[in-house]
Amino acid sequence: QKEVEQNSGPLSVPEGAIASLNCTYSDRVSQSFFWYRQYSGKSPELIMSIYSNGDKEDGRFTAQLNKASQYVSLLIRDSQPSDSATYLCAVNPDDYKLSFGAGTTVTVRA
């Protein structure tokens, strides 16, 4: 079983719509959760971190964490063409490792 699974995508949304990205993880003791954005040919950049159950909002991004369901999601509101990228979910299953999902590619149609 994969440690971190993301909806496979690709996800295509019209400009201005909400993009919803999902991630499930297998290790119940995970405490830290991150969303990274990776543009084609570039390295991952952190966009959100979340540690407690519930929602965390930062601008147009909202991360949602439900540890009981082992589920973390990312919502992108008012999607812009510049949001077109691959989004990586990362989970910390032990002291120092981050386990990454394979990523979901998002395309925002103008």
Next chain:
Amino acid sequence: ETGVTQTPRHLVMGMTNKKSLKCEQHLGHNAMYWYKQSAKKPLELMFVYSLEERVENNSVPSRFSPECPNSSHLFLHLHTLQPEDSALYLCASSPGLAGDVQYFGPGTRLTVT
């Protein structure tokens, strides 16, 4: 700019060559990492260093040899690579080890011919 730099950005090498990748972080972090990213696959953790001590060697072939002379610099020495080693090699750093955010460098795109 994340404060993590990598050189070279692109590298083409033959299977009999020896080359090194360099990573430097200007963030005062104590932990540094090497990852391999192949097309359509999740990031693969290769090595982890904390305060210059290796804490993880994730079943990586011996043709990859890491070196961490101090907490700001990390090298990946390459020799007798295979074409399947062609990938994006990413360096990252974090303040400590315990679930901290990792900040990535721009990566080195490696092609083995």
